[in-house]
Amino acid sequence: MFPSATQENYLKLGEQHDLDVVTGIARSYVDAAIAHPKATVRRGWSISCLPSTGRGARLFTVNVGAVEGAYMWTIPDDADFDGYLITVYVDRSTLEAQTGHSLSTLEQKYADDVYFEKAGHRKFKGRAISLTTEVFGRSIEFPEGLPWQPAAAALAEQLMAESDCVYSQYHNRWLAEDVMEWAKRGSQETQSEYLPTAKTS
Template sequence: MFATSSDGTSTPSLNTEREMRASPKKQQSFDRLRARVEFPAVVETNRAYLHAAVPAAGETEMTGWALSCLPSTGRGRFSTLNMQRMEVLYLSSGVKAGISGAVGGFVVVRRSILHRYVGQGRSVEEVFPGLKFNSERRYETAGDDHIQVSGRHDQLIAALKDENFAAAARDFAAFLLTGTTNLSRHHNYQLADEVLGRKPAIS
């Protein structure tokens, strides 16, 4: 259930947040992830993405973006950050993702902005060695100007700290945040608390 503010935007109602926080299934998922050695990497990578791509991320939580915890969509998946109907940041076991390292995944960013590196005489592969760039993957809600970038979590974090890569992530996120995610039911407030570095506002 969502409440409508004076400016016409929808925000999660207090009951929705309280009920979701009280969900035994969501708490158990968070506890299971927190007990894993990969937990800090999952938190740090999601935090790096939101810091780079989503200004004032707490204001669009559950409406513009949702963060799942140990989603049932695939074994070995740790978290998925969704906007509208698409996955913009996916993290899983490195083995599951076909990437060496404990945690691997992908992020989706604006291709045209990222490829400005080519005009500087360098390819994106040269700027970000170790990352893989896939422009063949298409998302129905994303248009044509996007690219999937995959790699180890530390490589993704380093890229998101780069000003130009962050701009590509931010521009694409801004486009998606003009709509509402239809995957808010999968949001895990406990994991979001860790990522956003906050204490729960309600119990």
């Protein structure tokens, strides 16, 4: 069993971080992007716990189909502030249609709050971008006027239609159960506050 799939990593997550915040952020993405999370867990999507992937230390990665859909991570040591970041992948055309603005306009408009990046993995087929912002509560909060949820859902639907989850061997069932339990409680328990943050790279 991979470390990210173990109960040990789940317990370590709770020891090192605020589990309610981490679970709330994961639930926020799953609720927005995955149409039937309980019916499709492991087959369509999975969640890994403290995966050893990428720059900074990841707390979780939600994988959708053949790629990642979102991940929460600690701000790298060379940044000029501390805390957590959340990165979400969305469908570019849906985001542009929802906002009525081109990607370049959105990048300029929200440059102080959100880091935009074109998704490079070939499975994204040039249709996706990632949005990264700082975490200040138990749900994902992008600036008002940037409706990430429909764009995340559109991308996730496409990815799950194209491929089963290829990262299910990294799935952490303990963390997933927490996410599913939070999903039952409803969004009224989510407490979050959006504050501006510096652009990260």
